[in-house]
Amino acid sequence: MAFLRRIHRVIFLLAWVLVAPFSHADESDLSGMFRFSGFATLGATKGGNEILGFRRELDREGLYDGDWSMLAESSVGLQLDINPTGKWGGTLQLLGKDTVDDSWSDAVSWAFLRYRFNPDWTLRVGRIGIDQYMLSEYRSVGFSYVWIRPPMEFYTLAGFDFFDGMDLAWTTPLGSGTLMAKLQAGQIGNTYEVEGNELELRLKPIFGGTLHWESDHWLARISASRLRFDQREDYFPGTQLLAEALGNPALAPFWPQAAAYSDDFLLDDPYVHYLSAGVAYDKHSWQVQLEANHVDSDTEYYPSVTGSYLSVGRQIGTVTPFVLAAWAQSQNDRFIVEPPALSMYPPLDAALTALAEGLQTARDQGPIEQHTLSLGMRWDVRYDIALKAQWDHSWVHAYGAGLWEQKETLTEDTELNTFSLNLNCIF
Amino acid sequence: MLRLLRMLTLLLGIALVCSARAETVVVVNKDSPVDSFGRRELVDLYMGRTQHFPDGSLVLRLDLPPDSQARNDFYRGLVNKSVAEVNAYWAKLLFTGRASPPQVISNSANVLKAVRENKNAIGYLDSKDVDKSVKVVSRVD
Numbered sequence: 001m002a003f004l005r006r007i008h009r010v011i012f013l014l015a016w017v018l019v020a021p022f023s024h025a026d027e028s029d030l031s032g033m034f035r036f037s038g039f040a041t042l043g044a045t046k047g048g049n050e051i052l053g054f055r056r057e058l059d060r061e062g063l064y065d066g067d068w069s070m071l072a073e074s075s076v077g078l079q080l081d082i083n084p085t086g087k088w089g090g091t092l093q094l095l096g097k098d099t100v101d102d103s104w105s106d107a108v109s110w111a112f113l114r115y116r117f118n119p120d121w122t123l124r125v126g127r128i129g130i131d132q133y134m135l136s137e138y139r140s141v142g143f144s145y146v147w148i149r150p151p152m153e154f155y156t157l158a159g160f161d162f163f164d165g166m167d168l169a170w171t172t173p174l175g176s177g178t179l180m181a182k183l184q185a186g187q188i189g190n191t192y193e194v195e196g197n198e199l200e201l202r203l204k205p206i207f208g209g210t211l212h213w214e215s216d217h218w219l220a221r222i223s224a225s226r227l228r229f230d231q232r233e234d235y236f237p238g239t240q241l242l243a244e245a246l247g248n249p250a251l252a253p254f255w256p257q258a259a260a261y262s263d264d265f266l267l268d269d270p271y272v273h274y275l276s277a278g279v280a281y282d283k284h285s286w287q288v289q290l291e292a293n294h295v296d297s298d299t300e301y302y303p304s305v306t307g308s309y310l311s312v313g314r315q316i317g318t319v320t321p322f323v324l325a326a327w328a329q330s331q332n333d334r335f336i337v338e339p340p341a342l343s344m345y346p347p348l349d350a351a352l353t354a355l356a357e358g359l360q361t362a363r364d365q366g367p368i369e370q371h372t373l374s375l376g377m378r379w380d381v382r383y384d385i386a387l388k389a390q391w392d393h394s395w396v397h398a399y400g401a402g403l404w405e406q407k408e409t410l411t412e413d414t415e416l417n418t419f420s421l422n423l424n425c426i427f
Numbered sequence: 428m429l430r431l432l433r434m435l436t437l438l439l440g441i442a443l444v445c446s447a448r449a450e451t452v453v454v455v456n457k458d459s460p461v462d463s464f465g466r467r468e469l470v471d472l473y474m475g476r477t478q479h480f481p482d483g484s485l486v487l488r489l490d491l492p493p494d495s496q497a498r499n500d501f502y503r504g505l506v507n508k509s510v511a512e513v514n515a516y517w518a519k520l521l522f523t524g525r526a527s528p529p530q531v532i533s534n535s536a537n538v539l540k541a542v543r544e545n546k547n548a549i550g551y552l553d554s555k556d557v558d559k560s561v562k563v564v565s566r567v568d
Contacts, residue, residue, distance in 0.1 A: 081527055086485035091524040110524055119479040129523055137523035144518040178476045380511035383493040426518050
């Protein structure tokens, strides 16, 4: 069925592409009332091993055993912009990719109305891109950056591409460049795959602010956001069965800590804070980019992480080779579950042991500790087509594989290679 | 020695001729209040940082086709980027819904026509294609 749904989607998207007059503007109508455009990435990726599944984004299916896949990184986006007047406008963007749940509602990445009060102030209302990191709003548009994908250590955990709400932006000239300040507020609902289970995350409210300064050769930005899990006083999404089992009062005589372990899964202070800063430089054919972030969570089960990356590329004619290094590290030490006392009643002991192991697994598969070195190149075949190749070598520490889909807990340090080749275009 | 100098002069001359790009002129409607445009204002308009003239009126920005020499020369002169690089930059703005790129017009004659017919239009073309029906506000080379 998933395959049928996918085919259905592809046919719909193709129909859109075929009717879209994207190649040239209609010169008899220069009002720019309608504009159809799009972007696509067709890619082959080889990655993962027998335990860890490669996933570019949290809502993608994992790729295991060093297999090749055409679905892991391919995507197509279609956009319709409507500009009836200089003040009013609207944008609808559909993004097609192979996700865990094949949900149609998530295929709508943007759907917003825009109102420009004057050249400096703009308000948008609807489904809007969340402006968390430098590439957050265009991570799916492969043609717009040099790598195969935004660095996994930084961007995979940022699972939220869009929110439903509003944002207000103010721009002003500052020095040799332009400053944009933006405030965002709204809510998010999305589906992820965690340990083989689909789980629904609802975040409400979310607030964010961004300062973005850009000149001919420099870009600098900082952003901060605060997200709140909507399931207050409830268990962290996906942990309910385990938490309820641990909370059973009958366990207390054999396992006094069980009730406290159960409470750890409660979202009693369900806030996550994101802070990030980034700088990019582009001059004399050199492209250098650096970003650092800190994710601070008050929830035991959602990892507090620090990440950063540095990329250096050099354009030589139409080819840009690059090197990229990225790091991510959880803040907390490994959580060791205190084992239950044995009851001398074998069936109960087996159940207690299984519960303790399940809890240890749940606590071991969230943390992140890894770094990756990537080498690659982009070749601008034409003004609208780019071919890219990239090799990533990742060092993943034991109990630190939270960015990967995991068949079982990673108990030893592991090194993995990911190879990718893709074709990116805009139209 | 003299022959060597002559040879060097000749080679330099050839190199200069080969590297010289045609001059691109930026034009607006004759009735536009704008009389001249600095590089900064042009960059702001063509790189999507503003969509308004200094007086606050909305600008109709015109581009030539992506495979045309004039477009290549214009962006090379303005921001020292290839058309592919400029497209990659614009993809960020367009697909985040921040701004729409300039309208593509098929040739210089149609740019002149569109600028003549729209008071708020701005376009560019090879200096040899310009005529007196529009106002030249900037030169890029």
